[in-house]
Amino acid sequence: MPLSPDQRAEIDAQRASPKPTLRAVSEGMEAHLYHAHEVLDHGFVRVIDYMGDDAAIVQAARVSYGAGTKHVSNDEGLIRYLMRHWHSTPFEMCEIKLHVKLPVFVARQWIRHRTANVNEYSARYSILDREFYIPAPEQLAAQSVVNNQGRGEVLTGEEAARVLEMLKRDANTAYDHYESMLSQEGQQGLARELARMNLPANIYTQWYWKVDLHNLFHFLRLRADAHAQYEIRVYADAICKVVADWVPIAFGAFEDYRMGGATLSGKAIDCVRRMLKGEAVTQETSGMSKGEWREFMGVVNSPE
Numbered sequence: 478m479p480l481s482p483d484q485r486a487e488i489d490a491q492r493a494s495p496k497p498t499l500r501a502v503s504e505g506m507e508a509h510l511y512h513a514h515e516v517l518d519h520g521f522v523r524v525i526d527y528m529g530d531d532a533a534i535v536q537a538a539r540v541s542y543g544a545g546t547k548h549v550s551n552d553e554g555l556i557r558y559l560m561r562h563w564h565s566t567p568f569e570m571c572e573i574k575l576h577v578k579l580p581v582f583v584a585r586q587w588i589r590h591r592t593a594n595v596n597e598y599s600a601r602y603s604i605l606d607r608e609f610y611i612p613a614p615e616q617l618a619a620q621s622v623v624n625n626q627g628r629g630e631v632l633t634g635e636e637a638a639r640v641l642e643m644l645k646r647d648a649n650t651a652y653d654h655y656e657s658m659l660s661q662e663g664q665q666g667l668a669r670e671l672a673r674m675n676l677p678a679n680i681y682t683q684w685y686w687k688v689d690l691h692n693l694f695h696f697l698r699l700r701a702d703a704h705a706q707y708e709i710r711v712y713a714d715a716i717c718k719v720v721a722d723w724v725p726i727a728f729g730a731f732e733d734y735r736m737g738g739a740t741l742s743g744k745a746i747d748c749v750r751r752m753l754k755g756e757a758v759t760q761e762t763s764g765m766s767k768g769e770w771r772e773f774m775g776v777v778n779s780p781e
């Protein structure tokens with residue numbers, strides 16, 4: 478269960494006592510504050526706090542450009558200009574603080590994003606809950622035969638049932654041993670910091686994660702991408718929905734230039750120019766490797 482009744486009551490109480498402020502407020506973000514957006518079987522993402530809005534990005538940019546911004550007729554035009562030209566510091570003026578509950582193996586990928594501030598639940602200090610990520614049947618897939626870092630066909634029938642049963646049994650057995658090592662009934666009981674060693678990577682942890690909008694976009698660009706592992710992508714997708722309501726103009730520019738856009742190499746641009754002139758360019762005549770050509774074709778060909 479992502480949230481206990483006590484946690485739900487705490488969120489309701491927080492939302493029931495709004496305070497007046499002179500600070501910039503994003504109406505879209507206010508609707509998200511404290512709510513838990515459920516992710517996977519026991520996880521969630523919820524906004525604990527935020528700073529700034531689209532106007533804060535524009536305000537910071539106008540400090541650096543001053544009168545020079547007059548030719549940019551509106552805020553949206555300026556934000557799109559900043560995104561297009563990788564002028565990133567104005568986006569760092571906005572911050573977000575999230576409370577995230579996630580499986581440990583997802584946390585290991587997430588923590589690689591070093592440009593954030595993190596405070597994690599301490600399994601030295603506290604006892605972890607018996608909560609494990611067990612994939613939904615449609616996520617129980619075989620190793621991809623074309624991508625070493627990916628999944629292929631979904632497992633079915635007896636094999637799917639056997640794998641699910643092993644995942645559940647292993648998790649519960651490990652947790653039974655964890656509890657039994659901690660127990661002080663008739664024994665000294667092993668320290669929490671040691672007993673946790675046998676717990677599997679699908680157990681849930683929690684953290685507060687604070688990051689500025691520029692680095693959040695970098696995280697989302699990598700983790701909301703189709704190449705990211707499903708289990709982290711669903712968190713990134715949930716955060717995208719929040720960011721779209723928080724800074725709609727900046728998010729629109731991010732979706733267009735980063736998520737929807739593509740970077741072309743010099744060779745790729747040369748190929749586009751030759752194609753526009755009517756030349757039938759092939760991988761062999763492109764100067765690109767097979768992998769580069771496949772990716773280039775993925776950009777220039779419309780999806781089926």
Ligand SMILES: Cc1cc2nc3c(=O)[nH]c(=O)nc-3n(C[C@H](O)[C@H](O)[C@H](O)COP(=O)(O)OP(=O)(O)OC[C@H]3O[C@@H](n4cnc5c(N)ncnc54)[C@H](O)[C@@H]3O)c2cc1C
Nearest residue numbers: 586588589590591592593626692695696699700704705706
């Ligand atoms: C699909 C995918 C597959 C991956 N596979 C692997 C894998 O197999 N093995 C693996 O180890 N990792 C893997 N990663 C993690 C990846 O290599 C990055 O560590 C991760 O995406 C964080 O990116 P980042 O360093 O740009 O982000 P951040 O740490 O948030 O940094 C943002 C930017 O700040 C700058 N920066 C931050 N810290 C430093 C620093 N100390 N020195 C210099 N510049 C810095 C860099 O410009 C960096 O791009 C994978 C990531 C993805 C998305």
